[in-house]
Every structure is written in C-alpha cells, then in structure tokens.
Amino acid sequence: MVRAKVLISCVGGLVEPNPWPQGIPGHETFTGDIFHSARWRYDIDLRDKNVVVIGSGCSAAQFVPELPTVYGAKKVTQVMRTPPWVVPKQEQPFGDSWGPWLNTHIPGFAHTLRLLVAAKAEYDWRLFGDSAWSKAHRRKNEAGLLEHMRRTVPEKYWEVLTPNYDVACKRRIFDATWFPSLKDARIDLTTKQLLKANPRSVTLGARTYPPSKTPGPDDAEKEIDADVIILGNGFQTTQWFHPLQVVGRNGHSLRDVFAQRGGPQMYMGPTMDAFPNFFTIFGPNTATGHTSVVLASENMVNYTIKLLKPILKGDATAVEVTESAERAWSKDIQDQLQNTVWHRGGCKSWYVDDGGWNSTVYPYSQVWFGLKCMFPKWSDYTYRYTTKGLVKKYLRMFAKIALLGILVVVVRGARRMGVHHLDAEGWKLILRQVVGRLLFSGGDRLKVLARGVVNGER
Numbered sequence: 001m002v003r004a005k006v007l008i009s010c011v012g013g014l015v016e017p018n019p020w021p022q023g024i025p026g027h028e029t030f031t032g033d034i035f036h037s038a039r040w041r042y043d044i045d046l047r048d049k050n051v052v053v054i055g056s057g058c059s060a061a062q063f064v065p066e067l068p069t070v071y072g073a074k075k076v077t078q079v080m081r082t083p084p085w086v087v088p089k090q091e092q093p094f095g096d097s098w099g100p101w102l103n104t105h106i107p108g109f110a111h112t113l114r115l116l117v118a119a120k121a122e123y124d125w126r127l128f129g130d131s132a133w134s135k136a137h138r139r140k141n142e143a144g145l146l147e148h149m150r151r152t153v154p155e156k157y158w159e160v161l162t163p164n165y166d167v168a169c170k171r172r173i174f175d176a177t178w179f180p181s182l183k184d185a186r187i188d189l190t191t192k193q194l195l196k197a198n199p200r201s202v203t204l205g206a207r208t209y210p211p212s213k214t215p216g217p218d219d220a221e222k223e224i225d226a227d228v229i230i231l232g233n234g235f236q237t238t239q240w241f242h243p244l245q246v247v248g249r250n251g252h253s254l255r256d257v258f259a260q261r262g263g264p265q266m267y268m269g270p271t272m273d274a275f276p277n278f279f280t281i282f283g284p285n286t287a288t289g290h291t292s293v294v295l296a297s298e299n300m301v302n303y304t305i306k307l308l309k310p311i312l313k314g315d316a317t318a319v320e321v322t323e324s325a326e327r328a329w330s331k332d333i334q335d336q337l338q339n340t341v342w343h344r345g346g347c348k349s350w351y352v353d354d355g356g357w358n359s360t361v362y363p364y365s366q367v368w369f370g371l372k373c374m375f376p377k378w379s380d381y382t383y384r385y386t387t388k389g390l391v392k393k394y395l396r397m398f399a400k401i402a403l404l405g406i407l408v409v410v411v412r413g414a415r416r417m418g419v420h421h422l423d424a425e426g427w428k429l430i431l432r433q434v435v436g437r438l439l440f441s442g443g444d445r446l447k448v449l450a451r452g453v454v455n456g457e458r
C-alpha cells in the first residue's frame with residue numbers, strides 16, 4: 001500500500017478502447033487477427049493482407065491511409081456507419097523545415113504562434129451554440145467543407161460522405177491524408193452494414209448510409225475476405241476512471257456518487273465533494289469541441305496547483321469543494337449543454353451516453369475556463385488548516401482588518417482637512433507635489449500640503 005496526502009488522477013479520457021461491436025456475431029470464430037487501433041499489434045505483419053477496418057473516426061482517418069502505403073496491406077475495406085465532417089488540417093506555419101527552426105531559435109516565436117493557433121481555434125466556438133447566428137455560421141462552414149470533400153475524394157463517395165447532421169455535433173476530423181487516400185484503388189470505403197465475421201471473411205449487408213428508400217443492388221449481402229480486422233470504433237468515453245475504484249471519505253465510490261447524481265460530474269473537472277485531496281486532470285466536462293484538450297489540461301494543472309499550494313506549504317492538510325458548489329456547477333453545465341449543437345445537431349456521438357447525459361464536453365469557451373482556473377473561487381472550497389496555517393490565516397485576516405482601519409483613519413483625516421472639496425486641478429497639484437517631495441525632499445507632511453491647496457495656495 002502506498003500512503004499519500006494527495007492523489008491526482010491523469011488516466012485520460014480516451015484510453016479504454018471500445019470492444020468488438022455488440023450484436024455482431026462471429027468474431028470468436030474468426031481465424032485471423034483482431035485488434036483495436038489503440039492497442040496496435042506491431043507484431044502482426046500486414047503486408048499483402050486483406051484488412052477490414054471498422055469505424056471512420058479520428059483514429060481511422062489517421063491510420064487507414066497508411067495501411068497500403070506504410071504497412072503494405074493488399075486491400076483495405078473500411079466500414080463506416082455515418083460520415084464525419086472533415087476539416088482540412090491546418091498546415092504547420094512556415095512549413096516542416098522553417099517552422100521548427102523558428103520555434104527553436106527566435107525568442108517568443110513559439111509562444112506567439114501558439115497564441116495565434118489557440119485564438120483561431122477559439123473562433124470556432126461560434127459553431128457550437130443554438131442561436132440563429134451560430135446556425136448560420138454552421139451552414140456556411142458546412143458548405144465550405146462539402147466543397148472541400150468534393151474537390152478531394154472520388155465522385156463515387158460524394159453521397160456517403162455528405163453528413164446529415166450539423167457540423168461539430170460529432171467530433172470533427174482534421175485531416176490531411178484520409179480524403180486523398182480514398183483515390184487509392186486499394187482502399188474501399190463502404191457504408192454497408194457489418195453483419196458478421198466468418199473464419200476468414202466478414203459479411204456486409206444493406207447500405208446503412210444514406211438509407212436506401214427501396215432495396216437496390218447496393219443492399220445485397222457481400223462477403224469480403226479478411227485476414228486482419230482493425231477496430232477503429234472509439235473509446236469508452238462516457239464512463240470515468242475505469243477500471244479505477246476511487247472511494248471518498250463517506251465510503252462511497254466515485255462511480256456510486258455519479259450514479260446518484262445523474263451522471264459523471266466533477267466541479268471544474270478536477271474536484272468532487274467528499275473526495276478531499278483528490279484531483280483529476282481532464283475530468284468530466286472539460287474537453288471542448290473546438291480547441292485542444294491539452295490546453296484544457298494545462299488549465300486544470302494550474303488550477304490544481306493553486307488549490308494544493310496551502311497543503312504543499314504545510315498550511316493545510318485537506319481541501320474539498322463544497323457539495324452545493326459541485327451540484328450547482330453540474331446543473332449549470334448540463335443545462336447549458338442542452339442549448340448546444342451536441343444535443344441539437346441531429347447526431348448521436350460519443351459525447352453523450354444512452355441516457356442523454358453528456359459528461360464529456362464543456363459548453364463555454366476555453367478562454368472563460370482558463371480565467372476560472374486562473375482565479376479559483378475560494379469560497380467554493382473548505383480547507384482543514386494546520387496550526388501554522390491557522391496562525392497565518394488569522395494574521396492575514398488581522399492584517400486586512402488593520403489595513404481597513406488605517407484606510408478609514410486616512411479617509412476621515414482627509415475629509416477633516418477638506419480634501420473632498422478639491423477640484424481636478426487641486427488633485428493634480430497634490431499629486432505633483434507628493435511625487436516631487438517623495439522623490440526629492442524625503443516627504444514633507446502631507447497635511448500641510450493639503451491644507452495649503454484647499455486654502456487656495458497654488
């Protein structure tokens with residue numbers, strides 16, 4: 001057993017791969033290899049193999065183009081249920097040779113560039129709302145993306161690659177290689193339904209997207225040779241901390257508390273009431289659809305360090321968010337999410353679980369989240385102080401009261417001298433004189449000066 005005063009979870013959100021798709025039989029009789037892209041089997045040689053890929057999300061978009069070119073696969077059949085919105089990937093500014101050089105050798109260049117990239121990403125936040133303005137931006141954005149798709153992929157794919165839901169409802173794919181790779185005759189993208197796996201093949205059925213109005217030749221069953229099946233079917237994103245069992249001071253596990261409160265939730269992402277000194281980086285509702293998870297994680301790291309400071313300095317032994325703050329936070333997040341494209345954009349995504357609870361994304365801008373992390377709302381937390389911490393706390397309190405007292409005395413004294421009757425010219429003169437005297441003469445008594453000014457001695 002390892003004893004620790006503080007526990008910080010950094011187990012990530014896209015870690016546990018989804019298993020073989022439920023309800024599709026035959027994978028146990030398949031004699032080839034099956035693996036998930038997040039558990040890549042480098043020991044399996046894909047050269048001259050028939051590879052079937054299940055899924056068309058961000059992972060598949062990255063590895064499918066490499067299967068024939070880098071791994072030497074003979075034939076790749078990619079099974080897609082619904083098309084993603086695909087955004088042309090931003091090129092590295094100043095190219096692959098100049099970019100890294102400038103970042104390394106020009107002071108401040110990398111920081112400025114990062115700021116510009118973050119600002120550009122932040123601008124995409126406009127796409128996620130439910131207002132007429134956001135919807136208009138989505139339509140404009142979608143038109144541009146469809147144009148890009150038609151320019152990039154063969155015409156036979158135009159229909160299946162036209163999404164029937166709003167852009168940004170599902171995670172967008174930032175792509176530079178998948179669309180161009182669809183020109184490769186060795187890659188076949190299909191929306192026929194995966195019906196079953198056989199010992200050395202898979203059976204595909206009717207077309208799932210777009211659904212056929214009347215059955216046609218595209219809907220006939222088809223057997224596809226398969227030596228290897230690669231699952232690009234995503235991650236278990238709506239459960240948190242699996243397989244970790246985190247138990248709070250009341251003896252309840254986080255999972256129990258999530259179930260009691262309607263779904264996974266944690267205040268600001270890192271903290272939960274009744275779980276003192278437990279923090280998580282990349283907790284529930286901290287990813288965004290428009291900007292980097294890494295940036296959000298950095299914000300949470302800063303926030304956690306601020307909260308931890310009194311403990312690290314030996315001033316406190318425990319910190320815990322209040323239950324009312326946590327509940328209010330979660331209610332606000334869930335309410336706000338109802339008015340976003342994730343819930344109104346006409347798609348089913350991995351952000352939302354089957355019961356409609358969205359524990360994945362943050363409905364506000366990352367700038368706002370960054371500010372909230374920079375300036376924690378201390379009244380939402382309770383600390384258990386050490387004696388040293390208590391002394392410091394009371395000293396700080398005493399100092400504040402003393403400062404307030406001094407301020408009151410000064411204001412009253414100034415009023416008695418009639419300073420409140422001064423006009424702008426009088427204040428300017430006082431300021432000039434004060435600065436002058438402090439700098440050059442070591443400071444005459446202000447009282448005399450103020451009286452002089454009030455009495456018209458300018």
Ligand SMILES: Cc1cc2nc3c(=O)[nH]c(=O)nc-3n(C[C@H](O)[C@H](O)[C@H](O)COP(=O)(O)OP(=O)(O)OC[C@H]3O[C@@H](n4cnc5c(N)ncnc54)[C@H](O)[C@@H]3O)c2cc1C
Pocket residue numbers: 010011012013014015058059243244281282291292293294295297
């Ligand atoms: C294919 C893919 C592409 C992505 N692309 C982007 C992108 O372009 N931009 C972006 O912002 N985000 C992207 N993400 C999201 C990504 O999850 C985050 O950006 C980032 O990796 C999160 O960092 P993290 O440290 O929180 O978690 P991770 O990088 O997932 O790291 C978690 C670590 O914890 C370990 N771990 C888990 N459970 C335990 C345990 N019980 N005990 C010990 N160790 C454990 C894991 O093995 C892993 O090493 C992508 C994710 C995937 C899967």
